[in-house]
Amino acid sequence: MQTQDQRLLIVDDDDVFCHVLSRALTRRGFDVQVAHDAEQALQLAATFAPTMATLDLKLEQSSGLKLLPDLLKIVPNCRVVVLTGYSSIATAVEAIKLGAVHYLCKPVDADDVIAAFDHDGGDPDIELADNPPSINRITWEHIQKVLQEHDGNISATARALGMHRRTLQRKLQKRPVRR
Numbered sequence: 001m002q003t004q005d006q007r008l009l010i011v012d013d014d015d016v017f018c019h020v021l022s023r024a025l026t027r028r029g030f031d032v033q034v035a036h037d038a039e040q041a042l043q044l045a046a047t048f049a050p051t052m053a054t055l056d057l058k059l060e061q062s063s064g065l066k067l068l069p070d071l072l073k074i075v076p077n078c079r080v081v082v083l084t085g086y087s088s089i090a091t092a093v094e095a096i097k098l099g100a101v102h103y104l105c106k107p108v109d110a111d112d113v114i115a116a117f118d119h120d121g122g123d124p125d126i127e128l129a130d131n132p133p134s135i136n137r138i139t140w141e142h143i144q145k146v147l148q149e150h151d152g153n154i155s156a157t158a159r160a161l162g163m164h165r166r167t168l169q170r171k172l173q174k175r176p177v178r179r
Contacts, residue, residue: 007033008025009034010025010034011053011059012054033048045074050075053080053081054113055068055083057083064095065082069098072098081117083104084106087105088145089144102119
């Protein structure tokens with residue numbers, strides 16, 4: 001997929017991650033720009049016109065899912081890969097529905113990102129899990145689904161789940177359980 005005109009926008013609020021990914025992709029011949037928030041990402045999209053973008057799901061001041069449609073309005077042919085350390089089935093499905101071409105769970109490296117941009121369509125040969133997810137993982141998935149339904153509003157989500165807001169905030173600060 002790589003040609004001379006591969007402009008890549010990295011949207012992530014983690015400075016170290018941006019620096020490492022940017023350097024690795026620049027070494028592979030990509031013209032890379034970095035944005036640390038939604039406003040900066042939209043401004044860069046308008047001037048830089050990226051052909052590809054990585055978009056962090058959980059930005060400090062907003063959600064990558066909310067940014068995705070606005071980004072694609074500015075650069076409709078941009079291939080967007082959503083990256084997250086807080087993966088859930090609900091957010092993966094929404095990211096694809098909103099126009100992302102792929103959804104990757106962090107940690108990722110430059111080769112993973114490049115492969116995601118090159119990947120068109122689904123993979124019917126993907127490995128299926130031998131055992132069902134743990135109760136902790138199911139809980140995490142449910143919280144993420146309800147949080148998405150309430151547009152990231154912690155208080156509304158806590159009310160919907162019947163738990164105290166601070167309890168929900170503590171649960172959200174923890175990393176998701178793998179299985």
